[in-house]
Amino acid sequence: MSTTNPPPPPRKLKTRILTIPPSSPLGSWSSPNSLQTWTLPPTPLIPPSLTLAATALTTSTASSFSTPVAFPTETVYGLGADATSSTAVKGIYTAKGRPSDNPLIVHVSDLSMLSTLSTIPEIYHELISKFWPGPLTILLPVPTSGQLLAPEVTAGLTTFGARMPDSPLARALIQLVGKPLAAPSANASTRPSPTKAVHVLEDLEGKIELILDGGDCAVGVESTVVDGLCNPPVVLRPGGVGIEEIRQVKGWEGVVKGYKDRSEVGEGHKPRAPGMKYKHYSPRARVVLFEGHKPVNVGKELEGGGQKKVGVIRTGEWEGLAGETEGRIESEEGGFAVRQGSLRDEEGKELATVLDVDLGRDVKGVAHGLFAALRELDRLGADIIFVEGVSDGDDIAAAVMNRLRKAASEIRP
Ligand code: TXA
Ligand code: MG
Numbered sequence: 001m002s003t004t005n006p007p008p009p010p011r012k013l014k015t016r017i018l019t020i021p022p023s024s025p026l027g028s029w030s031s032p033n034s035l036q037t038w039t040l041p042p043t044p045l046i047p048p049s050l051t052l053a054a055t056a057l058t059t060s061t062a063s064s065f066s067t068p069v070a071f072p073t074e075t076v077y078g079l080g081a082d083a084t085s086s087t088a089v090k091g092i093y094t095a096k097g098r099p100s101d102n103p104l105i106v107h108v109s110d111l112s113m114l115s116t117l118s119t120i121p122e123i124y125h126e127l128i129s130k131f132w133p134g135p136l137t138i139l140l141p142v143p144t145s146g147q148l149l150a151p152e153v154t155a156g157l158t159t160f161g162a163r164m165p166d167s168p169l170a171r172a173l174i175q176l177v178g179k180p181l182a183a184p185s186a187n188a189s190t191r192p193s194p195t196k197a198v199h200v201l202e203d204l205e206g207k208i209e210l211i212l213d214g215g216d217c218a219v220g221v222e223s224t225v226v227d228g229l230c231n232p233p234v235v236l237r238p239g240g241v242g243i244e245e246i247r248q249v250k251g252w253e254g255v256v257k258g259y260k261d262r263s264e265v266g267e268g269h270k271p272r273a274p275g276m277k278y279k280h281y282s283p284r285a286r287v288v289l290f291e292g293h294k295p296v297n298v299g300k301e302l303e304g305g306g307q308k309k310v311g312v313i314r315t316g317e318w319e320g321l322a323g324e325t326e327g328r329i330e331s332e333e334g335g336f337a338v339r340q341g342s343l344r345d346e347e348g349k350e351l352a353t354v355l356d357v358d359l360g361r362d363v364k365g366v367a368h369g370l371f372a373a374l375r376e377l378d379r380l381g382a383d384i385i386f387v388e389g390v391s392d393g394d395d396i397a398a399a400v401m402n403r404l405r406k407a408a409s410e411i412r413p
Pocket of ligand 1: 073075076077078079102103104105135137139154157159160161163183184185186221222223224225236237
């Protein structure tokens with residue numbers, strides 16, 4: 001008769017945030033205009049917190065219980081583990097509560113590290129020289145000899161996603177570990193991706209031990225995922241690099257969209273049945289997305305809804321609801337203010353409290369603040385969030401609308 005050991009009891013971990021100051025030495029490229037080798041500073045100059053994180057990522061591979069480390073990239077915070085170790089990668093799925101049929105992106109510090117996993121097909125050469133390091137993930141064939149990836153990284157697929165992040169902090173960490181890091185976004189499954197260290201803490205406190213804080217993520221939405229192994233090549237997920245920029249590259253003129261855009265999920269989309277919603281990128285509050293770029297009367301939209309606190313995220317045409325000057329500033333985090341005011345009917349009767357965020361007209365600014373705004377309105381207790389959509393361009397706007405459509409319980413024209 002065989003006996004099996006019972007699984008270890010769930011442990012509540014002490015989660016620490018370690019700050020890496022912006023001026024820290026993190027290394028440099030060995031030769032200019034080449035992504036071949038990222039060279040770390042001399043050991044005594046490396047920030048001690050970074051060394052600690054690298055040690056945690058290295059030793060966790062050897063033990064049976066393993067916790068990943070959260071670290072900043074230029075897109076969103078990632079939750080990293082040694083991509084070559086099954087034990088380490090399983091720790092990611094456990095901490096996030098993520099189903100393991102969703103493959104993870106493999107992050108490398110330089111091309112020399114990537115070459116241990118795969119040669120790079122010609123179709124990607126120009127793309128890499130234009131957009132790496134940066135918010136672009138390319139699909140490559142899964143290695144079958146030499147350095148292997150843990151099977152949990154690829155979820156049984158024959159390809160894996162590879163990315164060289166623009167964040168020097170991320171590249172220094174990967175180089176210190178000396179192994180590619182598998183890293184999904186460091187949110188709990190279904191929540192908006194984290195763009196600040198505190199967002200990671202909100203979601204994963206007690207589930208991981210270390211969060212490296214390198215400040216706010218510059219881009220704010222995840223990388224663009226492309227597959228150049230098929231013909232025509234495909235953009236699988238819109239992200240930080242716009243499809244219009246990718247189309248400029250030789251071999252990518254005919255790139256197609258492998259995700260649903262406005263034509264499939266846009267205007268006229270029926271409200272999903274409550275409880276039936278496929279949740280992703282979602283705050284606790286119910287999100288209603290307006291695709292129409294026209295003024296909206298929030299009071300009217302609310303009629304009979306019974307909501308007490310209404311969050312509003314504006315991106316251009318909508319007027320301020322809390323009053324630009326009289327609205328009390330409730331919080332000012334990450335480049336936008338949340339103003340609190342009252343939403344009143346024509347007779348002056350208060351309909352609801354309004355929490356008003358203006359992300360501005362610049363779509364890069366909208367992308368930068370989007371996830372943080374959804375989280376901040378949640379934190380301030382919004383019951384419902386009305387979001388003004390942006391025009392669905394082939395730039396980063398495609399990523400903004402893609403995430404919003406997934407976060408929304410309802411899409412209105
Ligand atoms: O910006 C980013 O990409 C961030 C930071 C941390 O680098 N990471 C990120 O990872 O967004 P994650 O796991 O949240 O999203 C990975 C996306 C998923 O949509 C997944 O389906 C896709 O990449 N993906 C990964 N490997 C794939 C593969 N072999 N084939 C198709 N899609 C893949
Ligand atoms: Mg994610």
